[in-house]
């Protein structure tokens with residue numbers, strides 16, 4: 680079954696349909712034109728005008744286990760928050776999607792965190808899982824791409840691997856495309872590209888707070 684997201688308010692982006700049956704059956708789904716290019720361009724332009732001070736070197740691990748390791752990943756990131764208008768529009772859109780996923784697949788997703796990512800030419804992110812079974816509350820990964828006119832020859836593919844290490848998908852980071860997958864199931868990597876590559880990566884999470892102490896988000 681396929682449903683279309685209702686528009687939640689004027690500021691929210693209008694999104695196109697996601698095939699929830701496909702997500703349920705294979706654990707991932709790729710939606711080529713999730714968001715209309717005009718909205719995508721707004722996010723792309725916003726990312727372009729950010730300055731060096733707005734970005735941080737991406738790291739690995741969370742909270743006290745956080746380290747930066749440029750042999751593993753070389754992107755720069757910026758966590759989104761609702762204070763900046765284009766960031767809020769994206770967060771609203773993904774909140775809307777959270778409610779849809781819970782309605783369609785009963786996943787009990789509790790919240791969402793996401794960051795912009797900038798991979799300069801040559802930057803990569805080696806094979807990894809976003810979550811380890813039982814050790815993370817990250818349930819569902821979303822990656823949304825902002826890059827207009829991205830060509831095969833630009834590289835920068837997201838490669839998604841299956842259980843036996845076989846390549847399931849090679850995804851070009853084209854503007855408007857959304858990829859959703861189970862965070863603790865699919866090993867994936869970002870290949871080096873020829874151009875600056877912009878995306879928004881996020882995670883829907885379960886609530887693992889204990890005695891009212893909320894699990895750290897990052």
Ligand SMILES: O=C(O)CCC(=O)C(=O)O
Nearest residue numbers: 804809822837869878880
């Ligand atoms: O940008 C992508 O295609 C994937 C990024 C990723 O794997 C991550 O940030 O964990």
Ligand SMILES: [Fe+2]
Nearest residue numbers: 807808809867
């Ligand atoms: Fe990842």
